[in-house]
Amino acid sequence: MLTQGDLADLTAFRQELHRFPEVSRHETATAARIVQALAPLGADQVVTGLGGHGVAAVFNGLSAGPTLMFRAELDALPIEELSEVGHRSTIPGKGHLCGHDGHMTLLLGLGRLIARARPARGRVVLMFQPAEEDGSGAAAVVADPRFAALRPDWAFAIHNMPGLPFGVSALKAGAVNCASQGLKITLTGKTAHASLPETGLSPALALARLIPAIAALGQVGPLGPDYRLVTITHARLGEAAFGIAPGEAELWVTLRTMEDGQMAALRQAAMDLARAEAAGQGLGIRFRHHDDFAASVNDAQAVAHLARALDALGMAHDEGDLPMRASEDFGRFGQGGTRSAMLFLGVGEGHPALHNPDYDFPDALIAPGVGIFHQVMRDLLG
Known part of the structure; x- marks a missing residue:
């Protein structure tokens, strides 16, 4: 003792x-x-x-x-x-x-x-x-x-x-304990003067559409083999300025599943959804993965x-x-x-x-x- x-x-x-x-x-x-x-x-x-x-x-x-x-x-x-x-x-x-x-x-x-x-x-x-x-x-x-x-x-x-x-x-x-992963989605377009936004390519609409769409991939409910949760943790659009129409946006998402085997499917679904939205708006897209926890x-x-x-x-x-x-x-x-x-x-x-x-x-x-x-x-x- x-x-x-x-x-x-x-x-x-x-x-x-x-x-x-x-x-x-x-x-x-x-x-x-x-x-x-x-x-x-x-x-x-x-x-x-x-x-x-x-x-x-x-x-x-x-x-x-x-x-x-x-x-x-x-x-x-x-x-x-x-x-x-x-x-x-x-x-x-x-x-x-x-x-x-x-x-x-x-x-x-x-x-x-x-x-x-x-x-x-x-x-x-x-x-x-x-x-x-x-x-x-x-x-x-x-x-x-x-x-x-x-x-x-x-x-x-x-x-x-x-x-x-x-x-x-x-x-x-x-x-x-659940498995979880952080997914950072970056959307790229082109900045413009705020008085001439049509001369640029803003990711604002894509970001606004992605937030509820990606969140809907998960659901709060009982923990079981098919459980999955998607939490929006951070979003950023353009520069903190009134004179610049945005040319880039970031969306940070935490993906969570009860079992490791479900994580790959949830991650793929989130990335496919983001790619489709970016393509529809003519935006570039890249992904980074963070905070990878196994169950x-x-x-x-x-x-x-x-x-x-x-x-x-x-x-x-x-x-x-x-x-x-x-x-x-x-x-x-x-x-x-x-x-x-x-x-x-x-x-x-x-x-x-x-x-x-x-x-x-x-x-x-x-x-x-x-x-x-x-x-x-x-x-x-x-």
């Missing part, structure tokens, strides 16, 4: 991370802090620069056996923190408003326990993954040639969840191990409101034969929501979160 001294150290470390948030693909100092905190724990190997700024600490057991990976995220959000806590962000426009500072702290707490008593067999990989918030991090880690030597048999993660009672977990087998699907056996750990610790759990519309790139680690599962650990029904400007990870969640990971490790590796 963690001592009171451990909890004091971990709380201070979590709050230090909170003060210095770094967004996706810029987690240089955060990764360095993690490496420094791992140093006294005696890991058999620390791999840095995984998929960008990722860090993996490997602890070998006393004999051969399966590999368990426990994952946390390094990145923060490009959101201004509006909080009165003493450890609030010192970086304007950036904040740990999703709890990744807390998730990293859980892994370091687990590392402390492993340092005192190695598992009887196998090995444990503590994976501090970069760039979760834009969906690029897990894919980059898995694509890193060095990941092959770390590839786990089992992978587990905890995500804190406001709205759930404190210490109560939402856990189920099967799909738990997160919990393996039934991995879920059973998490449920067994929660039961052993006397912690309540049920399926809650799973699956959820939001995306999470942990699903990438469940591909390629790894049995993976994530649980959602309640931080309180009245707690500010994730990505809210006043969100803060509750330090009281450190001990139960570490306890869950440690119990899973002991159950699987002894």
